[in-house]
Amino acid sequence: MTLDLHGIYKPTGINRTYPNIINFESLFGMEEVKWTDIKNNMPLYDVTFPYIRMMAGPVDYTPGAMRNATKADWRAVYYSPMSMGTRCHQLAAYIVHDSPLTMLCDAPTNYLNEQECVDFITSIPVETDSTFIAAGKMGEYIVSVRKKDINWYIGGMTNWDERDVELDFSFLPSNVRYTATLFADGINANKQAEDYRTEKLIIDKNSRIKLHLASGGGFAMKLELYPVRGEVTSIPEGKNIPSFYTPHGYSFLMKDGARFKRFLFWLIEYVSAKRPCMTIACSEGEYKEALRLSPNSTYVNNGIHTENLKPFVCSISKLFKQPIRIATSGRILYQKNPTLFNEIAKLLPEAQFTWIGEGELKSELTSPNIHVTGWIKREEALGILKEMDFFILPSLWEGLPISLLEAMYLKKICLVSDVTGNRDVINNGVNGLICHSAAEYADSIRSIINGKMNGVSFSERASKDVEENYNIDLMAQKYSEIYECGIIGKEL
8 A cells, every 4th residue: 555645744754664655745736726826926836845845755746737828828717727837847847846656637638639748747757766956046946857777857947937947967977878858848838838849869978958948937858778788899699689760751641542551551650660679750740750650769850961062052132033943853743743833833924944853744744834854964953953043842742852951952942832841841931931722832932023022031041951950961960879879878
């Protein structure tokens, strides 16, 4: 039998005499928000009691609210209560608070749509081997670090003041790398407290990370050693050989096959994902699909060799020459949506369209202003792309298209379809545009030509984004880090 004493005084020597008593409450718990007042300031309390009440022993605070509110939006609602502060503030509580038996305080139905958060919460161990406070100040913020076996858990909270915190991982052992799963306040968390982002990182003791905590915000992080111990100096024999799987576009996402065929592709991937290996997706969008199949997943964005492309970079002028030149590239097949490309060309008869490539659906490109190059040498293709004003990619699905990355780096104004892969690299209205119909493509191009939208800023930002985030050197580095983490793990 174990006892969780909810609604009783703080721990004394009794929890040593009776070790089955695991929690004592004796604090202003989460249930109070159902009828409390904003003046009671739960975020302030959350970064105060860990420094004082928790000195006595474990608490029973009952965090885990999936309804989260900012200071401006919060109100007491008895039958549908919400927490003060962000979603990540709640996740951090499972690490910051010393509570071996921690509850899920919200209605069960509220967790059905929050599986990602639930999976993270349930992965945090009941007890830990060691704990220390890495940074903080009573009443302002706290960053707690816990260790269980070979894994680490880090949680941070702030009061109603937003702030930046820098994580220093010098406490980690030498020559060991970890795969970190990070939950952090989203860019809109100051206005919408339920906004959060997740990220996979490679961490070692030399790593430094700066995180921004929103008002009433927080973060939660799990560091896992992955997964094989011992140094591999040659091709090993036997079991426990580290395996990595990198899909470049899941077949079940394709839209040109029958539903049953796509289901079979999904089933194969689902069964295969049960084997002991790490899936390395080629984009963030593919990574989200990979996580549905296996939690042992990460991603490395595709990258291009920017150095080889520099001779073909040509900045776009605000004054467009006539005719306007628009291109796409790739094999002319169903995935690339030649029908839509043809419709766009018909709506812009004054423009010159070029399809760099060849394919079985060439006959669908009937508009008289479309020129198909056929298969040509790469240097010739890049030379044609250099002279273009716009690059469009109306695909029905993508992994993370190299052709788009190259066009972005060459400072072409890029307009793409709203599919995974395209969405991963095009930030709509910032480094390009996402369109949903032929008319939207045509209207957007005309708006840029007429100066209603700044196409030059799109192209400049796109090129910079590729240089910083999608270059082949960065891709190789990240693959190397993941492989090293998996193959050269160290016994602790």
